[in-house]
Amino acid sequence: MTPPSLPRGAIVRPEFDTAEGRISAGTAFFAAIPGQAGPLGLTAHHLFGTAGGLEREVSATELGQLVRAVYFSGIDAGEEGLQRAGSMVVLPSAGHSQEAGDWSTDVAAFRAPASFSPRALRLAPRNAAPGEDVWLVAEVLGGTSAGQHLHRARVVHSKPMLLAYQFEDTTLELRATSGAPVVNARGEVVGLQVSGGPDGDVLWGNAHPVESLRAHLMRGLSAAE
Template sequence: MFVNMVNANCRGKLPLNVVLLAVLGSCLVPGCGPGSPVPSTPPTRMGVQKPEGAPDVQEYTAWRPFFMTDVGDVSGSDMIGTGFAFQLSEESKPVFVTALHLFGTGGGLEADIRPTELHDSIESTFLSDVFGATDGVKQIGAPYEPCDQAAEQKVTETDVVAFDLVGRFKPAMLELSEQSVQPGQRLWMVTAVFAGASPSQKCHALKVTDVEDGIIRYRFDNERLSLKATDGAPLLFDSGEVAGMHQGGSTDEKGVFGHGITSDVLRQAIESMCLEQEADRQE
């Protein structure tokens, strides 16, 4: 069952060392685990890199999720993904989204958590800014679950998980685009990478090779780009609107390739979740 690990009076921002000692009991920064030395902070805020033609990306747009579950935990030494926040409309609740497969054996847990088990299995979820704009971590609310069996299948197929945003934590909100993604189009994956580019570079160019049934396939311009902890990152048009969500990739003799879902599929996945029902359960 979801547990609020942070008092409401201090949920907005917690120093990293407080969370380490009082909440997770393990390190939330790369390369740090139990018994290992605390690494020095990388100079991610120096000389922010913006490729030509890339959209302007606000601070607090992309986040690393860490979580505690009844089948294992993911801490800072196990950075596995990225996520972002948006609203379906001005009237709807803001949500934080990432890839569902992170909450399973693919993310280092002992078992896969089914969409209908999310609320009871995930005890707490925290976020840290991927670009180091803040040295604190933010606790977010409970995960949303599908409303019925058909919705569960939709959520599973689309590989999306969404969380309630609570308290004073206000991440930058991206806007879902209604524009269709086309083969040959340039998009941008937004996150910090571990190798192949500057850690301060927010946008990484890619070219769409195929779009079918809401699945986007693409190749990155940078043939040396590391995709570690990029699953769940937003894919943006040049305009800065969300074209979709990156969900995985690998390398071959031609370079680095990836796949994800379109913003339309992402919207449908969120619409299949019981947002209002979850709000009533938390009251």
């Protein structure tokens, strides 16, 4: 199957200047949100804790005060240097996962300028189905297809709290891909990558499913109005 065509500049490496130290970890992407002047940057909430180098796990309601500035750098060739984004969007219902296998709260968001709208990915209207082909869009640190940004996988489990898939290239090094989008054949986001790794001969990926992502975003944006 031909990989989907995606807008240039949608995927970035985020940096967060916080009152408790600098977080430079994982991946982020821009997403188009109906009714918003500009896109939102989305990433994994679990980066705001020990996974991102902090000494404690930060709650979602703290992010607006804790994060003083958001920066990002592109992964596409020719995009160099840090650029500044907008403020964090507080998502009160999001946060760190409380139960193994349930990734349905793991998302954080920040505002981006309206000029970044051409970079934004669309959110799929519904979760991906088992057997569906999907692609992790990320810069990986190693593997046979390390020079590519689209990594094909097939959905095995699709639940309200978890989207799980098996990668075609089992040699991928998935470190630093938390927060990257998982897209379908139409280039729509069906999940936000939160974890992954080998299990025997299989390389798994796990994502926060899009229907849950959308619900957290809508609740947070409504509360901010």
